[in-house]
Amino acid sequence: xxxxxxxxxxxxTNRRETAILIAVFxxxxxxxxxxxxxxxxxxxxxxxxxxxxxxxxxxxxLFGSIQSLVSFxxxxxxxxxxxxxxxxxxxxxxxQMVLNVINExxxxxxxxxxxxxxxxxxxxxxxxxxxxxxxxxxxxxxxxVDNMDREELQGVIGHEMSHIADYDIxxxxxxxxxxxxxAMLSDFVYRWMFFGGFGGRDRDDHDRDNNAAALITVAVVIxxxxxxxxxxxxxxxxxxxxxxxxxxxxxxxxxxxxxxxxALQHIAQIExxxxxxxxxxxxxxxxNPREGMKDDNEGFLANLFSSHPPLQKRIERxxxxxxxPSAASIAAEAVRSTTSGPA
Amino acid sequence: xxxxFFIILVAVVAWGVLAYNRLVSLRNxxxxxxxxxxxQLKRRHDLIPNLVEAVxxxxxxxxxxxxxxxxxxxxxxxxxxxxxxxxxxxxxxxxLGRLLAVMENYPQLKSDQNVLRLQEELTTTENQIAFSRQxxxxxxxxxNNSTETFPSNFIANNFGxxxxxxxxxxxxxxxxxxxxxxxxxxxx
Numbered sequence: 282x283x284x285x286x287x288x289x290x291x292x293x294t295n296r297r298e299t300a301i302l303i304a305v306f307x308x309x310x311x312x313x314x315x316x317x318x319x320x321x322x323x324x325x326x327x328x329x330x331x332x333x334x335x336x337x338x339x340x341x342x343l344f345g346s347i348q349s350l351v352s353f354x355x356x357x358x359x360x361x362x363x364x365x366x367x368x369x370x371x372x373x374x375x376x377q378m379v380l381n382v383i384n385e386x387x388x389x390x391x392x393x394x395x396x397x398x399x400x401x402x403x404x405x406x407x408x409x410x411x412x413x414x415x416x417x418x419x420x421x422x423x424x425x426v427d428n429m430d431r432e433e434l435q436g437v438i439g440h441e442m443s444h445i446a447d448y449d450i451x452x453x454x455x456x457x458x459x460x461x462x463x464a465m466l467s468d469f470v471y472r473w474m475f476f477g478g479f480g481g482r483d484r485d486d487h488d489r490d491n492n493a494a495a496l497i498t499v500a501v502v503i504x505x506x507x508x509x510x511x512x513x514x515x516x517x518x519x520x521x522x523x524x525x526x527x528x529x530x531x532x533x534x535x536x537x538x539x540x541x542x543x544a545l546q547h548i549a550q551i552e553x554x555x556x557x558x559x560x561x562x563x564x565x566x567x568x569n570p571r572e573g574m575k576d577d578n579e580g581f582l583a584n585l586f587s588s589h590p591p592l593q594k595r596i597e598r599x600x601x602x603x604x605x606p607s608a609a610s611i612a613a614e615a616v617r618s619t620t621s622g623p624a
Numbered sequence: 625x626x627x628x629f630f631i632i633l634v635a636v637v638a639w640g641v642l643a644y645n646r647l648v649s650l651r652n653x654x655x656x657x658x659x660x661x662x663x664q665l666k667r668r669h670d671l672i673p674n675l676v677e678a679v680x681x682x683x684x685x686x687x688x689x690x691x692x693x694x695x696x697x698x699x700x701x702x703x704x705x706x707x708x709x710x711x712x713x714x715x716x717x718x719x720l721g722r723l724l725a726v727m728e729n730y731p732q733l734k735s736d737q738n739v740l741r742l743q744e745e746l747t748t749t750e751n752q753i754a755f756s757r758q759x760x761x762x763x764x765x766x767x768n769n770s771t772e773t774f775p776s777n778f779i780a781n782n783f784g785x786x787x788x789x790x791x792x793x794x795x796x797x798x799x800x801x802x803x804x805x806x807x808x809x810x811x812x
Contacts, residue, residue: 374740381748388660389755391762431747536758 314341316501436541443530
């Protein structure tokens with residue numbers, strides 16, 4: 282009961298955070314647009330038009346809004362296309378099992394069953410996408426199908442199912458596209474300030490307040506340089522927090538902390554980065570798909586730039602839920618695996 | 625003054641409608657979750673004869689387990705009332721759990737595609753039953769919270785919304801069937 286209400290409270294927090302996040306992204310778009318307008322102020326005057334009409338600011342905001350709308354409605358199919366995923370069919374025993382587990386977890390989460398997709402990749406991983414629970418997709422890799430047993434699969438699918446229930450899939454998809462948009466716009470502003478802005482002022486009369494203009498130019502250049510980094514950091518921070526929440530909700534659905542715990546421990550042992558895992562889509566996945574980013578990112582800086590918390594930390598949190606001290610459960614696991622092996 | 629009173633009145637009525645609709649929606653969800661369990665129980669009844677037929681030849685040492693499942697199924701289908709039906713369903717759960725565990729000891733069964741398919745079907749049905757009961761109990765919790773907590777209990781009391789019953793398992797059926805894999809059957 283306490284866990285359930287706590288879970289709902291976290292969901293509400295998630296929605297609020299999404300709104301703040303979109304506001305911050307729009308602020309960035311707007312600020313970059315203002316920078317562009319400032320850089321183009323000579324153009325307005327040269328053509329004798331009204332100075333200060335923030336046409337480019339509005340354009341930048343429109344660009345941001347259109348991007349978020351496109352990702353809202355078409356993002357899922359774009360993501361699936363970019364990782365070369367195909368619909369999952371019950372062609373083998375194991376694929377049937379994955380389909381069944383998805384149905385089971387949908388019942389546990391009291392949600393419609395997501396559309397199942399498969400990626401041909403030997404690295405064990407999974408992600409969920411879509412704009413809401415009625416239009417959701419769960420995609421698993423062949424590596425996940427091959428390596429996980431039923432219980433572990435339940436843990437992983439439960440984790441993805443909770444991303445869907447919390448509307449994380451929408452947020453994460455929009456973040457992916459907007460981070461890309463900020464990077465593009467920043468690059469544009471940056472170039473213009475150097476090759477357009479400065480060059481344009483040379484032709485100018487010297488009666489303008491050059492000091493103030495130079496100061497604003499420097500500020501805009503710094504903003505353009507910092508905005509992509511900042512938006513990336515923001516996205517990763519949100520993503521990391523959501524992973525912990527999804528791990529917790531997975532346990533809520535399966536009522537079995539061992540399921541996800543065993544899956545993560547198992548994945549930690551398998552060393553193979555995902556081929557399709559890029560910086561742009563990393564935060565969508567179950568575990569960080571990029572090479573060398575899975576577990577050994579301990580330092581402060583590495584943590585800041587990672588889309589996921591260190592696997593070891595997630596495992597520790599799940600062990601805490603299990604109520605067993607980690608050393609003791611590892612020992613128990615060792616005893617179990619030696620006694621249940623072939624005699 | 626009259627305007628303030630009017631606004632408060634509208635707000636109270638709007639709240640009442642929302643609370644009423646939420647209670648109706650929860651009551652329907654309770655019914656629906658219960659039917660959902662029935663759907664899966666039916667699926668399980670349909671699968672049992674096939675499974676028993678498929679494994680009969682292999683499992684000479686486990687006649688009792690097979691008969692127990694088949695008899696429990698017959699009882700569940702012909703049960704005159706809800707209580708005896710639930711008792712029979714719980715027997716099936718216990719029996720099937722044991723059967724699936726014991727099947728692990730027959731290497732020939734593991735290579736039979738038909739049996740493997742049935743085994744997966746039954747496992748997922750068992751899980752779906754368990755998760756449906758879990759989901760049912762979660763909705764019952766929400767329903768009961770709404771009917772009992774202030775202020776929605778006013779609406780609940782005045783419009784005859786009743787608390788729903790949790791799905792319970794008899795204490796004797798709560799124990800997970802324990803099968804000692806090393807001892808019960810000869811290993812190949």
